[in-house]
Amino acid sequence: MPANAAQNPGHRVRTTVVVVTWRGADHIVACLDALAAQERPHRILLVDNASDDGTARLVAAHPAKPQVLRLPRNTGYAGAIAAALPLVETELMAWLNDDAVPDPAWLARLEDVLGSAAAAGSRLDRADGSVQSLGVRLTGDGYGADAREARVFGFCGGAAVLRTDVLRAVGGVPADFFCYYEDTDTAWRLRLAGHEIATVPDARVAHRHGASTRPGSPDFHRWNERNRLLTLLRCAPAAIAARELARFAAITALLPLRADVPDAPNFRVPLRCRVLVDVLVRMPATVRARREITRRSRVGRRQVWRTWAGRTARPEGATVDR
Known part of the structure; x- marks a missing residue:
C-alpha cells in the first residue's frame, strides 16, 4: 500500500510525519524512500533548516512529494519541530530525524500500540543492528540518556509519535533549545501532566547517529x-x-x-x-x-523524580548517545 495520503483518499490519515533536515543531501532520499514504503498512510511535512547543499532540490524531485516548510535560518531540531507544530492538522504528529530509515511497518506499529498514551517511542538501531535507543532514561543527576530497556522515562526524539493536542496542551516544544533535550523536556511535561509514554520495540528505525550534529563536538x-x-x-x-x-x-x-x-x-x-x-x-x-x-501539572515534581530518576549519577560531563 503506498503511504502518500493523496494516493489513499479512502484511508483515514492519523499521522503527520515531521522530518527535520539540515544539509541532509547525503541521507534525505533514503529517509523519504522509507516513508514512501510505509504500510500506513500518512502526511509528510519536511522542515528544511535553510539547507544550502542541494537538499531542497532532492526533496522537490522525490516522488513522496512532502509538504515543505523552508526556514530562513537554521533553528535546530527543536526550533524546526516547534515551527511545524502549528501546521499539523492530524491527530498524531511523528518526529523523525532525516538520517533515520524506518521499517515499512514502523508507523503502523506506533499507531497501533499508542493506546491511551500521549507518546510512543521507537527502537533506534545502529548500522550493525544493535540497539542504540529504546527511549530516554533519567539519570540521578538529571541527564536524559539512551535507554536500552523497555521501561523508559521518555521517548527518543529521533523517531516517535505524539498526540498533537496533548503536545500543544503541555506547551509544545522548547524552540530555543536548538538541539538536544527537546524530547526529555517534553517527556517531563507529559509525565507532570499525568500522561503515559509507551515504548514500541517492534517499531524499528535504522539511524545514522549524529549525521548532522557531530556528537563530541x-x-x-x-x-x-x-x-x-x-x-x-x-x-x-x-x-x-x-x-x-x-x-x-x-x-x-x-x-x-x-x-x-x-x-x-x-x-x-x-x-x-x-x-x-x-x-x-x-x-x-x-x-x-x-x-x-x-x-498544568497533575503529578508532583518530586513524585516524577522519585519514580524515574536513576540512583547512580553519571560522571560529570558524560554525554548521551543520540
Missing part, C-alpha cells in the same frame, strides 16, 4: 549541558535543579586547580562558562515557563 557539549540544566530548572524539583546548577558552577570554578582534567570539550572552562551565561540569560523566561508547567 564543542557545540554538542554546549547544547547537551545547557539544555540539561534548563530542563531541570523548568521541570524538576527545585532542590534538584538548584543542586545541579550549583554543582556545574562549582566544578567549573575548580577545574583550573585540577591536574587531572580530561581532554574533552565539556571540561573546558570557556565552554562551561558559556553554558552558565546561556542559562542565566534565559533564567527569567525559564522561571515563567516553570510557573506555567506547574499550572
Whole structure:
C-alpha cells in the first residue's frame, strides 16, 4: 500500500510525519524512500533548516512529494519541530530525524500500540543492528540518556509519535533549545501532566547517529549541558535543579586547580562558562515557563523524580548517545 495520503483518499490519515533536515543531501532520499514504503498512510511535512547543499532540490524531485516548510535560518531540531507544530492538522504528529530509515511497518506499529498514551517511542538501531535507543532514561543527576530497556522515562526524539493536542496542551516544544533535550523536556511535561509514554520495540528505525550534529563536538557539549540544566530548572524539583546548577558552577570554578582534567570539550572552562551565561540569560523566561508547567501539572515534581530518576549519577560531563 503506498503511504502518500493523496494516493489513499479512502484511508483515514492519523499521522503527520515531521522530518527535520539540515544539509541532509547525503541521507534525505533514503529517509523519504522509507516513508514512501510505509504500510500506513500518512502526511509528510519536511522542515528544511535553510539547507544550502542541494537538499531542497532532492526533496522537490522525490516522488513522496512532502509538504515543505523552508526556514530562513537554521533553528535546530527543536526550533524546526516547534515551527511545524502549528501546521499539523492530524491527530498524531511523528518526529523523525532525516538520517533515520524506518521499517515499512514502523508507523503502523506506533499507531497501533499508542493506546491511551500521549507518546510512543521507537527502537533506534545502529548500522550493525544493535540497539542504540529504546527511549530516554533519567539519570540521578538529571541527564536524559539512551535507554536500552523497555521501561523508559521518555521517548527518543529521533523517531516517535505524539498526540498533537496533548503536545500543544503541555506547551509544545522548547524552540530555543536548538538541539538536544527537546524530547526529555517534553517527556517531563507529559509525565507532570499525568500522561503515559509507551515504548514500541517492534517499531524499528535504522539511524545514522549524529549525521548532522557531530556528537563530541564543542557545540554538542554546549547544547547537551545547557539544555540539561534548563530542563531541570523548568521541570524538576527545585532542590534538584538548584543542586545541579550549583554543582556545574562549582566544578567549573575548580577545574583550573585540577591536574587531572580530561581532554574533552565539556571540561573546558570557556565552554562551561558559556553554558552558565546561556542559562542565566534565559533564567527569567525559564522561571515563567516553570510557573506555567506547574499550572498544568497533575503529578508532583518530586513524585516524577522519585519514580524515574536513576540512583547512580553519571560522571560529570558524560554525554548521551543520540
